[in-house]
Amino acid sequence: MERRRAFDYKAERQAHFSKHVRQDFLLEGRKQKDAERARMEAYRRLCKKEGIHSQRLEEYDKMREEVNTSLNNQMQEINVDENLTHNEKKKRLYNLKRKHAATTVSEVLHKKNKRFNALTKVEEIAHQRQEERERREQERKDRETNKKQKIRERKQKNALLSERTGKGQPVMANRVKSLLDKITK
DSSP, X not given: XXXXXXXXXXXXXXXXXXXXXXXXXXXXXXXHHHHHHHHHHHHHHHHXXXXXXXXXXXXHHHHHHXXXXXXXXXXXXXXXXXXXXXXXXXXHHHHHHXXXXXXXXXXXXXXXXXXXXXXXXXXXXXXXXXXXXXHHHHHHHHHHHHHHHHHHHHHHHHHHHHOBOTXXXXXXXXXXHHHHHHHHO
């Protein structure tokens, strides 16, 4: 049995450790991505077999394309950037690919929806408050107009009831009219 050689220098130990950590991170991300892809393909086959049109699959495919085009655009930007040295470009490309390999499409979707929902929730609350304000304002205006209408009606009724004949007697037609108005209401 052959023993693994001990590292002579601290830098060698650190480099070895870092290399394995990076590889493990990459492999774990790839495993998650492959598992997700296998699940979605199984779901796609099931939907095709059942004849179901799935919105979830459309969103998944659309997001995968967006993520891939985003990765390609970012890689293109790094390659075109003249301010970076060759080693910096290599490092940035490696980190970008590693990050891409480690994030699944469902994680990207979840993050995007989460951000969208938080914003939507705030907008929805603001919209509800605005509607509540408008509703209260409308109710207040309705109360005001109703109050003015009742005051006007009361003044008209009082004017009719205060009319008198030449001898000072109340006008009977006005009394009858006010009683009929009461009955109809």
